[in-house]
Amino acid sequence: MTAVIRAELQRLLRRRTIVVAAAASAAFAVVTTLTVVLSATDGAAAAARRATTIAELSTAAGATEAFAIGASFVGFLVFVTFIALVATEFSGGTYRALLLRDPHRVRLLAGKVVAALVVAAGALVLAEGLSVVLSFALAPSQGVDTGAWLSLDALGRGVGNLATAFAGVAGWAIFGTTLAVVFRSVPLALAVGFAWTGPFENILVDSWSTGYRIFPGQVLAAIIQGGTVDVSLTRAIATAALYVGIAAATTATLLRRRDVTA
Numbered sequence: 001m002t003a004v005i006r007a008e009l010q011r012l013l014r015r016r017t018i019v020v021a022a023a024a025s026a027a028f029a030v031v032t033t034l035t036v037v038l039s040a041t042d043g044a045a046a047a048a049r050r051a052t053t054i055a056e057l058s059t060a061a062g063a064t065e066a067f068a069i070g071a072s073f074v075g076f077l078v079f080v081t082f083i084a085l086v087a088t089e090f091s092g093g094t095y096r097a098l099l100l101r102d103p104h105r106v107r108l109l110a111g112k113v114v115a116a117l118v119v120a121a122g123a124l125v126l127a128e129g130l131s132v133v134l135s136f137a138l139a140p141s142q143g144v145d146t147g148a149w150l151s152l153d154a155l156g157r158g159v160g161n162l163a164t165a166f167a168g169v170a171g172w173a174i175f176g177t178t179l180a181v182v183f184r185s186v187p188l189a190l191a192v193g194f195a196w197t198g199p200f201e202n203i204l205v206d207s208w209s210t211g212y213r214i215f216p217g218q219v220l221a222a223i224i225q226g227g228t229v230d231v232s233l234t235r236a237i238a239t240a241a242l243y244v245g246i247a248a249a250t251t252a253t254l255l256r257r258r259d260v261t262a
Contacts, residue, residue, distance in 0.1 A: 004102065004111025005118075012119050021123045029130035032070025037138040057135075058145040060153035064161045067131040071124075071165040071224050075172040076197060076217075078120060082176030083189045085116060090184040105255040113177055120173070121166055128162055160226065164233070168224035171240050175216060178247040181254050216243050 040054050057065055086109070089095040095109075102108050132149075139146045148154060176193065183189040197217040205211035205218060212218045212230035219231065219239045227233030 001107045001111045001114070004108055005115045008112045008115035009118065012115060017119070021119060022126060025123045025127040026130055028070060028074070029067070029127050029134060033066040033131045033134040033138065036066035036069055037135055037142055037144070040142050040144065054142060054144055057139070057142070058148065060148040060151050061157045061161075062139075062144065063132050063135055063146070063149035063154050064128060064158040066135055067128045068161040068165070068226065070131075071161070071168070072221055074124070074165065075168050075220055075224055078169045079172040079176040079193060079197065080190065082113070082116065082173045083180045083193055084186050086113075086177050086180035087184060087186040087189050090180070091186065106252045109177070109181075109251070109255060113173060117170055117173055120169055124162060124165055124169065128158065128165075132158070164226045165224050167237070167240075168220045171216075171220045171223065171244055174244050174247050174251075175220075178251045181251045214239065216240070219243070 036052050037057065040052050040057050042054060052065060052069070056062065061068075089098075089112070098108055099105065136146060136149070176189075179189040179193050180186075183192065201211065201215045201217045205215065209230065212222070212228070213235065219236050222228045222231045222236040223233065223240055227236060231239075
């Protein structure tokens with residue numbers, strides 16, 4: 001599978017892809033950091049608007065607080081991207097052509113997914129780094145004390161935020177891959193994905209709080225956030241691991257038993 005990963009990375013890491021990924025990471029860092037840091041106020045005002053407080057930003061977690069909050073929106077983007085990437089491989093006949101060179105179906109797709117996740121991980125690292133730099137630049141104007149941001153605790157929080165963000169992103173990527181393999185059509189897979197993770201989950205959890213602990217999208221969002229009041233990080237990881245295992249097994253089974261006709 002190493003050869004597949006290396007070949008896919010060579011295809012993905014072209015100038016255009018790198019520029020697009022870097023631009024997206026920069027845009028994400030700018031928007032989330034400006035929104036979080038510039039909206040930070042004292043405790044009472046922040047609570048009324050459900051915003052981050054200046055006191056929270058002044059802790060060791062403050063340097064990467066904007067990234068941690070904004071990362072919740074990255075998962076769905078990755079979900080959509082992987083659906084498009086994988087489904088296009090089938091509908092366009094690319095996957096079938098590649099099987100002439102490497103007939104190991106599961107290994108081939110797994111290598112392509114891993115390579116794409118490597119690129120996603122690089123984009124997350126860049127986004128977090130830019131967010132931290134911008135947070136340092138904006139903090140003085142909001143009266144945020146950045147003394148704790150240079151501690152080992154802050155470094156640990158930053159690594160932790162990056163790890164949970166990537167774990168959630170990886171889960172979304174696998175779910176997107178499974179839908180792409182099941183339907184082999186970008187529009188159909190996207191329609192099902194949008195319907196489930198959007199209206200279906202979000203409408204149900206408003207009246208059924210248990211959904212926060214069992215719905216795939218809610219569980220992955222909880223992982224990216226490092227745990228929520230509705231579900232702990234440990235439980236979210238355990239539940240997501242079960243779902244990811246089922247999705248991976250389903251994908252592997254379909255790849256082995258269904259003909260690749262496109």
